[in-house]
Amino acid sequence: MTATFEWTPDARELADLELLLSGAYHPLTGFMSSAEAHAVDDHGTLADGTRWPAPVTLSLPGDHPAAPGDRVTLRDPEGAPLAVLTVTDRSGGLAAGPVEALGAPEHGPFARLRLSPAEVRKELAGREVLAVTMRGPLDDLGEITATAEELEAAVLLLPLAFGEGGPAVVRAALKARDRLAESGAETALAVVPLAPRQEQAVDLELREHVAEAYGATEHLAGPEPVTLPGPPHRRGLVVFFTGLSGSGKSTVARGLRDALLERGGRTVTYLDGDVVRHLLSAGLGFSREDRDLNIRRIGFVAAEAARHGGLAICAPIAPYAATREEVRAMVEAVGADFLLVHVATPLAECERRDRKGLYAKARAGLIPEFTGISAPYEEPEDADLVVDTTAIPVERAVDAVLDPLVQGGWVR
Ligand SMILES: Nc1ncnc2c1ncn2[C@@H]1O[C@H](COP(=O)(O)OS(=O)(=O)O)[C@@H](OP(=O)(O)O)[C@H]1O
Numbered sequence: 030m031t032a033t034f035e036w037t038p039d040a041r042e043l044a045d046l047e048l049l050l051s052g053a054y055h056p057l058t059g060f061m062s063s064a065e066a067h068a069v070d071d072h073g074t075l076a077d078g079t080r081w082p083a084p085v086t087l088s089l090p091g092d093h094p095a096a097p098g099d100r101v102t103l104r105d106p107e108g109a110p111l112a113v114l115t116v117t118d119r120s121g122g123l124a125a126g127p128v129e130a131l132g133a134p135e136h137g138p139f140a141r142l143r144l145s146p147a148e149v150r151k152e153l154a155g156r157e158v159l160a161v162t163m164r165g166p167l168d169d170l171g172e173i174t175a176t177a178e179e180l181e182a183a184v185l186l187l188p189l190a191f192g193e194g195g196p197a198v199v200r201a202a203l204k205a206r207d208r209l210a211e212s213g214a215e216t217a218l219a220v221v222p223l224a225p226r227q228e229q230a231v232d233l234e235l236r237e238h239v240a241e242a243y244g245a246t247e248h249l250a251g252p253e254p255v256t257l258p259g260p261p262h263r264r265g266l267v268v269f270f271t272g273l274s275g276s277g278k279s280t281v282a283r284g285l286r287d288a289l290l291e292r293g294g295r296t297v298t299y300l301d302g303d304v305v306r307h308l309l310s311a312g313l314g315f316s317r318e319d320r321d322l323n324i325r326r327i328g329f330v331a332a333e334a335a336r337h338g339g340l341a342i343c344a345p346i347a348p349y350a351a352t353r354e355e356v357r358a359m360v361e362a363v364g365a366d367f368l369l370v371h372v373a374t375p376l377a378e379c380e381r382r383d384r385k386g387l388y389a390k391a392r393a394g395l396i397p398e399f400t401g402i403s404a405p406y407e408e409p410e411d412a413d414l415v416v417d418t419t420a421i422p423v424e425r426a427v428d429a430v431l432d433p434l435v436q437g438g439w440v441r
């Protein structure tokens with residue numbers, strides 16, 4: 030019996046899916062099996078000997094029930110169905126098989142410029158085409174106009190828009206198109222959601238394949254973007270405190286917030302653990318699943334604040350290392366910095382303080398899954414700062430966090 034399941038691929042996989050469906054990855058029509066991906070890695074060829082530079086795969090956790098013969102509806106993060114994958118192989122943590130589109134995908138900015146290879150080939154039919162794939166601005170158009178003239182070719186700008194920087198690349202391509210038009214070159218433009226590959230040679234070869242699918246007879250790779258991160262005092266920053274209940278997270282986090290507001294110069298979002306649990310995470314308990322969801326929600330809000338250059342302070346227990354790492358990745362993905370502060374006050378001292386009487390209750394077995402007593406706290410191995418508040422006044426603990434922020438240039 031064929032069963033139908035659901036899955037939401039990650040951003041890179043969704044970008045690959047779009048290219049599979051649009052024909053930009055011709056002759057590929059689906060995701061590769063792990064054997065096919067290895068063959069591509071080892072020999073640079075598909076099973077039939079066709080050259081192909083990069084694995085195009087879809088990860089599916091081992092405990093996902095889809096088996097060969099089943100169908101999986103692939104959805105975007107907002108839940109819109111994009112395609113159906115008919116599973117032909119499940120090994121190596123992957124799901125392989127052909128994909129079929131389900132309606133037209135929804136796009137964000139510059140949706141009207143997401144032309145398919147067939148549309149572009151039709152527009153430029155019968156012409157020599159010089160395709161220029163770009164991930165950053167084209168400062169010097171001389172080489173492009175000279176090559177196009179020599180080949181008597183139309184220019185096809187293919188901004189490779191993926192991730193946060195995507196819209197900026199498309200804006201750069203639109204500018205270049207205007208300047209090329211002024212110089213009299215016939216110019217077309219299509220946005221291609223091709224995520225960069227780590228190895229430059231692989232990336233270049235894949236760009237060439239995609240350009241060819243769009244009808245290119247020649248391909249020029251635009252310069253790599255030079256990303257100069259802004260100065261630290263303008264970059265987003267998340268200061269994420271973690272530690273046992275009673276270790277001093279809230280006290281130090283509040284002190285830091287107040288010190289920053291007194292200095293001025295940065296907008297501060299303070300996500301207090303208790304306030305979060307009353308609003309954002311109301312209804313969640315203290316199972317591993319609920320704690321993880323709580324921390325992901327905090328991370329999401331903090332990353333949104335940091336995306337726009339804000340400084341966010343969070344102070345939950347956050348007992349699990351993997352979840353803290355997820356939050357670090359979420360924050361770094363929006364181009365902001367992440368500072369993990371381990372408030373490493375030992376359990377004995379937290380229990381001695383027992384500010385809310387919770388440790389006594391936990392010892393008496395009245396609170397199940399209490400961190401440090403009957404639930405784990407995974408000590409961070411990746412803390413950027415460690416502060417033990419056992420024997421220091423609050424002001425010193427606050428300075429221990431504020432000083433590195435000033436030293437690092439995040440706060441002036
Ligand atoms: N079972 C159990 N374990 C740990 N803590 C408990 C529990 N039940 C209630 N509380 C109270 O909830 C506060 C911790 O909530 P957090 O949101 O920071 O926890 S977590 O990060 O989701 O693990 C924590 O507050 P703080 O003392 O400010 O850390 C406790 O007061």
Ligand SMILES: Nc1ncnc2c1ncn2[C@@H]1O[C@H](COP(=O)(O)OP(=O)(O)O)[C@@H](O)[C@H]1O
Nearest residue numbers: 273274275276277278279280418421422423426
């Ligand atoms: N150096 C210090 N830094 C922070 N808290 C301290 C310090 N010394 C003593 N404390 C006391 O420890 C307790 C910490 O509680 P709290 O900040 O609510 O911890 P958490 O948010 O980690 O549960 C407070 O009663 C605070 O006054």
